[in-house]
Amino acid sequence: MPGAIECVLTPIKDAVTGDEKQVHIVYPTGGFLWNGAIATTEVLRVTHGDASFEWPHRYAAAAEINWTNQK
Numbered sequence: 001m002p003g004a005i006e007c008v009l010t011p012i013k014d015a016v017t018g019d020e021k022q023v024h025i026v027y028p029t030g031g032f033l034w035n036g037a038i039a040t041t042e043v044l045r046v047t048h049g050d051a052s053f054e055w056p057h058r059y060a061a062a063a064e065i066n067w068t069n070q071k
Contacts, residue, residue, distance in 0.1 A: 004048045009039040009060050036063030 011020040023038035039062065044055040 004046065006043055006045045007041065008043040009037065009062060010042045011037075011039055013040075036061060 012023060013019065014021055025038075037060075039060045041056055041058050041060045044058070044060070046053055
């Protein structure tokens with residue numbers, strides 16, 4: 001949302017090697033599918049009216065959602 005939200009995510013990195021890590025959430029009994037990214041906020045800045053905050057270098061989770069009400 002230009003002018004209101006700026007968000008840049010970066011992959012989680014291994015604390016020892018610095019290598020980028022992929023994180024997958026798996027339930028042992030199945031029945032749940034989530035396709036997204038666990039990451040870190042490089043930049044997270046929100047400014048809208050009187051509300052504003054920044055949340056850099058923190059936990060983030062993102063997923064692409066395709067919503068439809070078609071059956």
